[in-house]
Amino acid sequence: MKFGVSAPNRGPLSNAADIKTIADKAEALGFTYLTVSDHIVVPTEIDSTYPYSETGEFPGGAGGNVESMEQFALLTWLAAITKDIRLLTSVTVVPHRGPLFMAKSLSTIDKLSGGRVTFGCGAGWMREEFEALGLPPFEARGRVTNEYIEAIKAVWSQDRPVYDGEFVKFDKIGMDPKPVQTPHPPIWIGGESLSAMRRTVAMGDTWYPFGSNPAFRMDKVVTYRARVEKLHGLANDVGRDPASIGLAYNCAFHSEQAEKHQDGGRLIFTGTAEQRAGDIRDFAEIGATSMIINLTALDLNAMLDRMEDFATNVVSVVNS
Numbered sequence: 001m002k003f004g005v006s007a008p009n010r011g012p013l014s015n016a017a018d019i020k021t022i023a024d025k026a027e028a029l030g031f032t033y034l035t036v037s038d039h040i041v042v043p044t045e046i047d048s049t050y051p052y053s054e055t056g057e058f059p060g061g062a063g064g065n066v067e068s069m070e071q072f073a074l075l076t077w078l079a080a081i082t083k084d085i086r087l088l089t090s091v092t093v094v095p096h097r098g099p100l101f102m103a104k105s106l107s108t109i110d111k112l113s114g115g116r117v118t119f120g121c122g123a124g125w126m127r128e129e130f131e132a133l134g135l136p137p138f139e140a141r142g143r144v145t146n147e148y149i150e151a152i153k154a155v156w157s158q159d160r161p162v163y164d165g166e167f168v169k170f171d172k173i174g175m176d177p178k179p180v181q182t183p184h185p186p187i188w189i190g191g192e193s194l195s196a197m198r199r200t201v202a203m204g205d206t207w208y209p210f211g212s213n214p215a216f217r218m219d220k221v222v223t224y225r226a227r228v229e230k231l232h233g234l235a236n237d238v239g240r241d242p243a244s245i246g247l248a249y250n251c252a253f254h255s256e257q258a259e260k261h262q263d264g265g266r267l268i269f270t271g272t273a274e275q276r277a278g279d280i281r282d283f284a285e286i287g288a289t290s291m292i293i294n295l296t297a298l299d300l301n302a303m304l305d306r307m308e309d310f311a312t313n314v315v316s317v318v319n320s
Contacts, residue, residue: 001284001318004033004088004292005307007078009069011298018300019074020081025304027085029311033118034078035090035292038071043128051125051192052212052252058126072097072105079113087113090250090292091122091190091208095141096133099148099168100175103155107179115180120208121149121199122190136167142195143167149187149203156184188248192216192227194234201235206246206290211269212253219253219261219268221282228286248290249283256309269293273309277317284318 005026008014013022026034042058049056075087087109092102110117123145124130127138136144147165154161155175162171179185189196189204192213200207209227211218218224232242251269253259258271268279280291295310297303 001280001288002032002290003310003315004035004086004090004290005031005295006035006037006090006292007074008296008303009037009071009074013298013300013303014069016077019078021300022303022307023078023082023085025307027082029307030315031307031311032086033088033290033292034082034085035088035120036071036075036078037068037090038093038096039068039129040070040096041129041132042068043126043132046126046128048126048128051215052210054214072102072109075117076105076109076112079109079116082113082116084116086116086118088118088188088292089120091120091188093124093129094121094145094148095124095130095135099151100155100170100173102148103152104175106152106185107156107175107177110179110181110185111177115185117179117181117185118188119152119185120188120190121145121204123196123199140167142199146199146203149199153184153187153203186246188246190250192218194230197227197231197234200231200245201238201240204245206248207231208248208250210250210252218249220263221268221279221286224249224283225286246290247286247288248292249288250292252294254294254310256306273313273317276314280314280318 007019023034046058050058071089078087106117106119123141130138144167147167151163151168154163156179161175186205188206188208189200190208192209209218218227235242235245253267255270259267261267269276293310295306297306
């Protein structure tokens with residue numbers, strides 16, 4: 001199992017010194033991934049339902065004050081100050097930026113980092129942000145996402161890329177540099193819905209769900225297994241080998257103290273190091289090979305301690 005941790009792009013740790021300290025620590029502890037999240041603007045009034053909380057409210061978004069650093073800019077800076085850790089967009093809201101810009105920017109970062117970019121893709125959830133950015137209609141975000149990913153792959157893989165879609169068209173262009181990774185940086189498809197799973201089957205290298213979506217609960221081993229079986233069924237339906245689809249998991253509710261599941265019993269990925277390691281092994285048996293762990297904290301030392309505890313105590317039990 002490979003593990004990742006998030007680089008803070010908002011809040012009190014979103015400054016150069018603290019981010020570098022966290023990135024250095026993540027590399028020293030052997031984490032495989034450093035993730036960067038994505039918001040360009042946050043409206044002052046949000047009626048859209050945030051899919052990853054029980055209440056549907058976007059945490060920390062009141063009044064539009066989220067202080068989020070721009071994802072691609074931070075990703076570029078992280079590429080310069082790190083050596084080995086992979087850089088995962090977790091996730092890029094694909095419709096927020098033009099596909100040619102994303103293809104160019106990500107391939108540049110991939111080249112400068114020596115081939116360390118992983119492109120996590122999502123369709124987005126906040127209608128108000130789409131409207132503020134002047135994007136294609138929110139209702140079309142799934143189709144837009146599919147086209148943009150296809151167009152990006154064309155730019156990355158073709159000497160003279162061509163694409164003719166509903167939302168993006170180009171021809172008679174060149175685009176360099178190409179990514180270091182061939183045929184292109186890994187594409188992780190975020191999302192838990194059938195649409196996201198179909199997108200994974202059609203164009204993704206790895207399925208990357210979040211475990212905290214109340215509409216598609218994957219906070220038990222049995223519910224995660226059932227959803228993976230659904231994914232594999234969709235792959236079989238179109239003739240894709242399910243084994244060709246990697247499985248990653250965003251463990252949003254990780255905690256060093258045991259928490260109670262709403263149905264009773266212990267919530268997975270909470271509790272002692274041995275309990276958390278056992279949960280990780282259960283997911284590995286289903287096929288998961290990468291896991292992003294929520295080790296964030298508002299205090300730098302507290303976050304470093306959480307990272308140290310996980311790497312020293314939990315990972316050692318997983319690997320024993």
